[in-house]
Amino acid sequence: xxxxxxxxxxxxxxxxxxxxxxxxxxxxxxxxxxxxxxxxxxxxxxxxxxxxxxxxxxxxxxxxxxxxxxxxxxxxxxxxxxxxxxxxxxxxxxxxxxxxxxxxxxxxxxxxxxxxxxxxxxxxxxxxxxxxxxxxxxxxxxxxxxxxxxxxxxxxxxxxxxxxxxxxxxxxxxxxxxxxxxxxxxxxxxxxxxxxxxxxxxxxxxxxxxxxxxxxxxxxxxxxx
Ligand code: CA
Numbered sequence: 197x198x199x200x201x202x203x204x205x206x207x208x209x210x211x212x213x214x215x216x217x218x219x220x221x222x223x224x225x226x227x228x229x230x231x232x233x234x235x236x237x238x239x240x241x242x243x244x245x246x247x248x249x250x251x252x253x254x255x256x257x258x259x260x261x262x263x264x265x266x267x268x269x270x271x272x273x274x275x276x277x278x279x280x281x282x283x284x285x286x287x288x289x290x291x292x293x294x295x296x297x298x299x300x301x302x303x304x305x306x307x308x309x310x311x312x313x314x315x316x317x318x319x320x321x322x323x324x325x326x327x328x329x330x331x332x333x334x335x336x337x338x339x340x341x342x343x344x345x346x347x348x349x350x351x352x353x354x355x356x357x358x359x360x361x362x363x364x365x366x367x368x369x370x371x372x373x374x375x376x377x378x379x380x381x382x383x384x385x386x387x388x389x390x391x392x393x394x395x396x397x398x399x400x401x402x403x404x405x406x407x408x409x410x411x412x413x414x415x416x417x418x419x420x421x
Pocket of ligand 1: 207208209251252253254
């Protein structure tokens with residue numbers, strides 16, 4: 197990931213914008229800010245940021261969803277939604293806005309920075325037809341071959357288990373909720389019981405055993421250490 201990546205923060209709440217700004221800068225990012233959608237779109241054209249953090253409830257003509265659509269029509273810049281309410285989360289999950297990730301307020305600054313870094317890692321220097329394998333200890337997730345190996349030995353995973361492992365590997369160190377895991381591994385249009393994640397996590401633990409430090413975070417979800 198390039199150092200000093202430029203992040204555009206589109207957020208009308210001054211306190212949140214200040215906090216986001218502070219933590220991004222502390223972690224080596226540069227930031228520019230916009231307080232409404234139109235300014236956000238203008239800043240994309242003028243400054244070409246490498247990532248956009250986008251509030252949904254924005255004043256003026258365009259809400260965050262409108263801004264996302266507009267940005268997408270112009271650019272492949274990674275976009276992370278900052279959502280405030282459950283109904284916003286539902287819309288983010290239910291519709292294909294082309295955002296790369298989302299965080300739910302109130303988020304911890306540490307979580308935000310980790311998500312920004314994860315999305316940038318995925319988007320920079322990794323063209324979709326030439327992706328480096330993800331490595332977690334001696335577990336290798338080969339994105340090209342859709343294969344998982346421990347050292348040289350292939351591990352037989354189902355499609356769902358593979359998708360789940362990939363989601364963990366791409367968000368290593370972050371706690372992922374069952375909903376987020378479903379979104380990543382099953383797709384946002386999947387409808388069903390979130391507990392199905394538990395079943396597949398159990399299978400991953402059986403198949404990868406001590407090679408995978410996959411932790412249960414009580415009341416929150418799972419985290420790959
Ligand atoms: Ca707002």
